[in-house]
Amino acid sequence: MSLDHSASVTTAASNLPATLTASFLDRLTSQVAAAPGGTTVTTTAPYTGEPLAVLPASTVDDVDAAFARARIAQTAWAATPIEERKQIFLRFHDLLLERQKEALDLMQAENGKTRRDAFLEVADIAITARYYARNVKRLLAPKRRHGALPFLTHTTELHHAKGVVTVISPWNYPLSMAAGDAIPAMLAGNAVVQKPDTQTALTALWARDLLVEAGLPADIWQMVIGRASTVGDPLLANGDYVMFTGSTASGRQIAQKAGERLIGASLELGGKNPMIVLPDADIDRTVKGAISAAFPSTGQLCVSIERMYVADEIYDQFVPAFAEATKALRIGAAYDFTVDVGCLTTPSQLETVTNHVNDAVAKGATVLAGGKARPDLGPLFYEPTILADVTPDMTLFEHETFGPVVAIYRYSDIEDAVARANATPYGLNASVWGRNGARARAVAARIHSGTVNVNEAFTAAWGSIDAPMGGMGDSGLGRRHGADGLLKYTEAQTVAHQRLQGFNAPKGVDQEKWAQFLTNALKTFKNVGMR
The missing domain is CATH 3.40.605.10 (Aldehyde Dehydrogenase; Chain A, domain 1)
Incomplete structure (x- = not known):
């Protein structure tokens, strides 16, 4: 089933900027x-x-x-x-x-x-x-x-x-x-x-x-x-x-x-990054955050959100508002700040996005916004897309799309939301939204992900460059930043200079007495709180 998903459009520019001589x-x-x-x-x-x-x-x-x-x-x-x-x-x-x-x-x-x-x-x-x-x-x-x-x-x-x-x-x-x-x-x-x-x-x-x-x-x-x-x-x-x-x-x-x-x-x-919207989330702020989470760089971002889990209590308010905001995004090509969403980068990426969406729709997914390519704008444009009723038999349920597509799910219990967010081999980025910061941070700490943002999509963690950033599981190893x-x-190197007395017994002291002395010394070090 597909709903009306028209979006505003900006005509693509045909010439390169004057700087690119x-x-x-x-x-x-x-x-x-x-x-x-x-x-x-x-x-x-x-x-x-x-x-x-x-x-x-x-x-x-x-x-x-x-x-x-x-x-x-x-x-x-x-x-x-x-x-x-x-x-x-x-x-x-x-x-x-x-x-x-x-x-x-x-x-x-x-x-x-x-x-x-x-x-x-x-x-x-x-x-x-x-x-x-x-x-x-x-x-x-x-x-x-x-x-x-x-x-x-x-x-x-x-x-x-x-x-x-x-x-x-x-x-x-x-x-x-x-x-x-x-x-x-x-x-x-x-x-x-x-x-x-x-x-x-x-x-x-x-x-x-x-x-x-x-x-x-x-x-x-x-x-x-x-x-x-x-x-x-x-x-x-x-x-x-x-x-x-x-x-x-x-x-x-x-x-x-x-x-x-x-x-x-x-x-x-790679990543299949989740976002959890808690029952107390501010609707307007979270809608804006969801736009920023799913559609930057036309969704071609390792830390962008591809799965959203929304609490029953606010689902019927949040989802229509999110869909309307998505439809209102300005799509097009302009070498200025007048558009909201650009195009995909390669034909293969357009093919992946198209195949994922078409497969989902054919198997019963509902298109709440977007859902189609826009060749009238240029060869690689695809509308920002929201899908509901996504099921495990659909390719995009667990596979990374890497495009302007997000699947949205309803949940009634936070334990279930966390479990579903973690039901992936990936663990790169996640997002949690709620007015109660302490509660949202507690939920964030339970998500299997290298970075988790509270009331932000990914920029807060990415921009906190003094802290490490990287993935768990199939999202990689090692960290950048910090x-x-x-x-x-x-290469770390340890240089240890032993002065005066080493670990061997001093001249004239038998090994048994020396061992007992060291034993007593170790006990003393522990008792006086030495590290």
Whole structure:
């Protein structure tokens, strides 16, 4: 059954912004680590399907050469005083904000997202650069640790850069995911060889270009372009650590290969993120929050909400209000802030969204808003969609859609809502809404998820950059943000200096008496509260 689900429309723009000149794009593509005269790949603009840029494709030899250059440069970079490294990233912060129009235009042209969603990426990377630049000295400073024997063992924890880090970043958040993971790696003293997704590589190249302008040695951050089947193996064979954001299936393969080499990996993978609306939730505020939870970047966001569980007491008020607000969203392409929802990024993503919705409707789901593609606006537009009556036999019930589609369910008991929210192998992000903050936080703590937001969709947790962010279960391993987000790119080392007396018996003292002395000492340490 399908209800009326019309939505307001903004006509798609047909021309690229004036900032994206041929010379500007050529400057960016020239930074790809690829030998001249090789093969190329052409990207298209999602808004229109028209050609956007021609990028050189890297070969296996190109990747190997990039790592060779990076290893040479990394030695000097790691020896560069932290204060000097810090100042480069603070200059980058300022340049990023001053030149943000270039980044906004690039992200929209490559990804098809709205201006607002693109700006949030700029803000995110400004925060990331500032946070790690301001905190790197503290995070990497030698730390005194409790020694084995009080007063006799001087123990220090040190952190050394791993070397050259492999970063593989996705197309959905081309600035946040590219620069956001590379920044702490480089500040920690590593070089980075990165493969951004080809579709949105220009944005990553722009960030690199800006950081080099801010003073970063060019060989410290290098970009390779190509299919995983071509450049994936050398990226994993050469790196000293792997940071990957993408699908769970690919993450498993990368983890296996990293394990074979005994190198570390941090993986942010898929999600089927739940939102629980408690009986005391403020309807108006929660409706606005639900819009922000389900439809940013046209739903192509790892932490966006795809499942909503609404309490019986307010279901009949909340759901119609949410549907009406969804129908009122302005859909279209505009290089300004006049639209609310852009388009999908690739034809394959449009196919997935269409198949998921069609499968659900064919099996009895009710369309409360949206539910169809909009080729009249452009080749990859799809209306923000709300589905009710979704059942376990439908593909989107448990599989990630990664599009502007949310399934909504009714619940009568909070125990049931929590159980259903947790009935997934994923555990990336969740959201809880209610007026009673203490109660909402208590519910949040019971959800199996790396981040849970109360009265917010995902920005509160994501933007709290001093705290770790990452997934549980099939949503990945490792964390970005906070101390973990930088220290994972380092090798911890313990230096313990034993002074005066060690653990062997002093000269003239037999072992039995020495053992008894140490036994009494250990009891004393415990009794006086020593750690």
